[in-house]
Amino acid sequence: VSNATIALELDHGLSDAARQLGGKVSLTRGQLLSGLVRIDAESPIKSRGVDVILRWQTSGKGTTTSHDAGSIRILQGPVPAGRSEIPFRLDVPLAPLTYMGTLLKIQWTLRVRIDRPWAIDQVEDQVVLLT
């Protein structure tokens, strides 16, 4: 199964949806997040499509829970060989906020997923803050 290199670039200039905060990207609730997904594939990748997903996950001592709070399919069908640059726009959810507690942590991730049929999906995660 051929792999691709995935890079995720968030648009800091166009809106207030994303800004740098202590080395991490902080998202602003309720804003429209825009960015660009760059995929470099040596050969065509058989896939159902490429998704950008905003998801939260709990960690800590308790049983973990995760939830895809927002997602958008930015490419339908196989990923072509070579470089693909695909822009996206996604609503930033209002809750839950990023939380780093003692027993409980809530973390947000912006995920790019190549949805492969009958194979393990290729994902690229970027931890973001929802504050």
Next chain:
Amino acid sequence: MPQPASVAGSRLARRLNRERHSSFRWTLWTVLLALVLGPIVAGMVLIVGALTIVGGAIAMAFPAGRRRVLGWWHGSMNPVHVEVSDDPVLIGATLKGLLIITRPVRLDALAISLRCVEEVTYRRGTNTHTERYTAFESVLAERGPSDSAGEIPFEASIPHDAMHTFDGGGNKLNWFIRVTRTFAKGGVEERDLLLDVYPAELHAAITQFRAQPRNHSRSPAGLASVVIAPTPVSRPRGGQ
């Protein structure tokens, strides 16, 4: 976001409760229990009742257990209510509250506090464990010895950097108003009443969503991912 546990109050907008439950689920369970499980439940109630009496008797043998049992007994005989101006309350907001003491009872001390508690549930083997950690606590009002019924007003401020109420299955973050009563006859009762804290933007979006006509197909930006409670949020009614 969980559904607020409070109901309409008589003096302030909302009266806080100790537990939250969905009215539909509650009704369904009541009907099921009454029709199908009635005899079994009656038997179980007898067993649990007997075990409670035995457990209570054992607990009475130890000072800490005795304090809890006596506190529970005196607390049940002399209930108090807490009403607040807002539930849910917004992060950074201040709410007014009122402790309503319905029956005169002699107290050595009384304290009202605002608490934020992390609660996690996990399985280890076949056992389910629950752990709690108090992430924030602030004393709102304190009283020394007293024996009168009446009302005690208080104010609570949710810090600007506080986390909102969260319910993610085995991971919860709950806010409480805790009423601690030390009874002169012995016993301490700690009564935790649920208070929901929401981010302001979320509360505004929910209010806007509820105000829209039923056939409106699109929820406000960012609200799609949030489970909205089916009952209305607090609506001030009469009182202060």
